[in-house]
Amino acid sequence: MTTAKPQTIDEYIASFPADVQTLLEQVRRTVQAAAPDAHEAIKYAMPTFVLNGNLVHFAAFKNHIGFYSTPSGHSSFQDDLSAYKGAKGSVQFPLDKPLPLDLITRIVEFRARENQEKAGKKK
Secondary structure, three states: OOOOOOOOHHHHHHOOOHHHHHHHHHHHHHHHHHOOOOEEEEEOOEEEEEOOOEEEEEEEOOOEEEEEOHHHHHHOOHHHHOOOEEEOOEEEEEOOOOOOHHHHHHHHHHHHHHHHHHHHHHO
């Protein structure tokens, strides 16, 4: 048995059962569509999308998909996210419920705008 950490999002997703792979691919495709200029990476041992800095991370756990969009990404959508368990910069989407892909889209679009604005100010 290998315990090598995944180097790509494909490898990360492939390490889970088929039903969880489906959910992870849904999140991945949703983020790609919402931020087509972002590129994929593995950071903190999680799938990450990067666009002028970290955009969002996501990961699978025993009972949920964790979605991490920094504190600003969560505070700006706290009413929408209030139905889910979460913390300052994370939210847990239960595996046994449909993923809120429209909400993920809006959060990613918000984070992409936020990162673009920060990048513009640095220049």
